[in-house]
Amino acid sequence: MSSTVWFGLLGPVDIRLDGVPVPLPSARTRALLAALLCQPNRVVSVDGLVDAVWGADPPDGALTTLRSHVMRLRRCLGPEAGRLQTAAPGYRLLLDPATELDTKMFVARHQAGQVAAAAGDWRSAARYAAEALALWRGEPLADVPSEQLQLDEAAAWAELRVEAIELRARADISLGRPADAAAAMRRLAADHPHREPAYALLMAALAAADRRAEALKVYRLLRTVLVRDLGMEPSPELRALQQRILAMDDSADDAADVGGAGGAGGADDAGGNSDGNGDGNGDGNGDGTTGDSTARDEASTAYVAWPPPHTLPRDVADFTGRDEQLRRIADAVIDAATDAVAAGFADAHAAASPHAATDPQPATDPQPAFAAVIDGMAGIGKSALAVHAAHQLSDRFPDGQLYADLLGTSPEPAEPRAVLASFLRLLGISPAELPEPDMERAALYRSLLAGRRVLVVLDDVRDSRQLAPLIPATPGCALLATTRDRHVGIAGAMRLSLGTLTSTESHALLTRIVGPDRTAGEPEATEELLAACAGSPLAVRAAGGRITARSTWQIADLAARVGVPGRRLDELRFADYDVRAGFEAGFAALAGLSGSAFGAGPSPVSSASSSSENTLAISLCQLGLWSGGELGLSVAATLLGRPAPETEEILERLVDLNLLQAPRHGRYLLHDLVREFAAEKAQNLLTDEQRRAAAELWRLPRARSVKTPSSS
Template sequence: MTDDGLWFGLLGPVEIRIARTPVPIHSARARSLLAALLCRPNTLLSADELIDLVWGEQAPSGAAITLRSHVMRLRRLLDRAADRVEHAAAGYRIHVDRSTELDWAIFEELCRSGRAAARRGEWPTVTQNVSEALALWRGTPLSDVDSERLRRDERPAMAEARVAAVELLARAGLAQGHGDEAISALRSAAVENPHREHTHALLMSALVANGRRAEALEVYQRLRGVLVGDLGIEPGAELRELQQEILRVETGPKPAAGRTKAKTPGPARPRPQSLPRDTTDFTGRDAELSELLAVLRTEPTDGAARAVVIDGMGGVGKSALALHAAHLAAAAYGDGQLFADLRGTSPHPVEPSTI
């Protein structure tokens, strides 16, 4: 909130506060006009675009004149800050300090800071920033706006941003040992987003990390039932692979019925595990990671060895992606995992044939 005490809210009913005091917006059209301007703060919107946003196909004759009357009404609501709503030759704009005056803009910036902190592995900072961001929500965005276009065009992005923030906060909780809190938040997010597979995958992973494999498998079965019943589709690759990962438990052969004498086991075969430590802040690359895991976890039908090549310019994260995928797929390679450093960034890289 700046010196003139202005605050605008979109994350719930449309809101104006002056010096922390709510200002009632009794006119539905003025509310839609304010929401349209706030969804594109500091941006000039033409009169025709505002008419479409406020009235849609039901715009009255002489809508441009009516629009001007709603602009005047909005300026009166802003009182001494009336000049925040500017009229220019081509249309109107509202001047807003995105860093202090508009909840949606502040939410976005806090989440950006949280994602950056996650990439650095600074999980307490992630928790602080994302918790502050989620605290800005007062309900369903634009819940009292009559504009169908605004609800259609703006609300989905806001809802997506919120569930992504919940997922990031849960990841931060898991990284700091707050498993129960993370699981609770992810369960709520899964209920609110019954078709969102990534939320369910995170919930399953959180349950497994807390030793609750059976519950994780129940989450998968419930989601599969919903997806098949509502949409006629099976869960995607990420979830199917995660389910198989959970089911894949190394157990020895069961003894035949009636046999009580156990065989003396031979010497255990060494299982090399030379992968470097996995990164703790891997983010993004979801599509590439899913494609990699689908290949690495699929048994070749012809018995041949399989190689995967990751290509890209230097510094884009090829090694981090490869290493993270290798750790996730390690359970499918029970005989061991080998790592060879070819020193590709050094002046004298190693030829693969010499390894």
């Protein structure tokens, strides 16, 4: 059985066999593949391939080396190696352009959109343009070091992409979605400051949204840029559009007329202008006003030419470990993008078939945006992993990356409507245009992301209610969310639960912070210190920061300090790296407003969902007094003074909150640092009777035996 094959050039060069990415061994092999894909099913001469791979100065023996690269490429193609044929005077690569090569699929969809627009079918035009743009994963041929291919091929595709973005904007204006068009055109105008069609569409979209003053500011901005940079005035078509905006009244018909004319890329010149500005007033501003507005225009430039958002926090320079999680996220993002493209273009190809009307094909199920939820205990590195993964994947999301800290473990978590307002402003929506109802904000947010490739990172999510309005809905986008609560989830999303670092990873992280000379010089003290950190990245960073900041300290000095009973959490604190503070934030949600709110004795609970926060807090404190390793349900029930069913509900909820571990079914375990923190809290929150009961329980032989797997 033959494999399904997909080739990608609109971004890093990509091969997929049955949906699995195929690594390419070298940049020259990628250049060879790209040169063949630029002329699919056609023979590319050996000389042409040499020029594409090495340029004007090929090495000695280039022909022999080229044959070696051909052999490597055939090995990469595996069962599909027969597609790469030797044919005088060179080679050719066989494929189906309609379904197996993103550049051909992109051009076909773009052309279909243009035909639909010419026929006035704006809904189809918008769909074709969105499908075409969804194929882009970044800069075309991003990892191919071939100047010839960049000039001959990539530049042409980039120009067509700009036209597709403009086509989508024209369709959005015609379909009554001017806000979407305005946001896209701001980004395009920022990237192409001299491109008049983009400014015309931005003006038309703003006018159609009844924001004529802003539309006229756009005209002034463009005129300033053109005169300053090129010594030329705006085109007659753009001046005519500006005149029509000036002449608009408040009728919807006039707004639609301006939108249609601007979206079409121009109209007849208004004529009768004697000053070269197209306004007939001779004032030099071109907007029907008088006076010098240059300073105001320059002040508004940053808002009008709105760039794609790139708001990720700084990546962690010494990020260590989590290789498996990073690989899973990257593979899933690539697979989701490939599946979305394949599904969308299978439908589009069927619709474009000459037999589509007589032999309709069933539509492919729509694909959701990719989402991953990362959970774990405080300080385990959830945020660092999400941000690091987002930076690694940023080139696959050329339309931007959005980041928000939802403050889920703070006393005042972020409100989704406020986060939506921030995201919408970053996507080009003016404050005056922000919808007031929460549902409308969420709908506009999803509309702006549709047809674009945007990565959204939401850190420290409190619950699903806070998360739901911020989830992208359409393929091409992706979401990475972090939380301490395993109840936070998204249907169909990838779930990653982070554990502690391995000893090797902890050692590598500390070495990167303090330097290899210091860890190599004190191997025993290093191991002792890392044992106290118990695999917590936050603890390792706090310890490394203290050692680095105190050049006179030995690692053994800090290892001795953390070994003092009751001092470990005091010592594992440096700058923003504070282990105790990390646990405090999560515990505050359990403990309520004050210690006085806690009852002295156990309070009944009917279910895990109805367990009071005070009950969970007191139970965690009681578990903190347990001096053994794993404990089973019966011992835990005795420790908490509750029936077994209630105890199990409490323990499982603490597991969901990543305050307790469940190494296997029916067995529970506190992380060393959580245990020390809970024991601290127990001194103030538990009664003398509760503390005495825990001490007595540990003295029982039956309780001491719980370290063995057979114990209860």
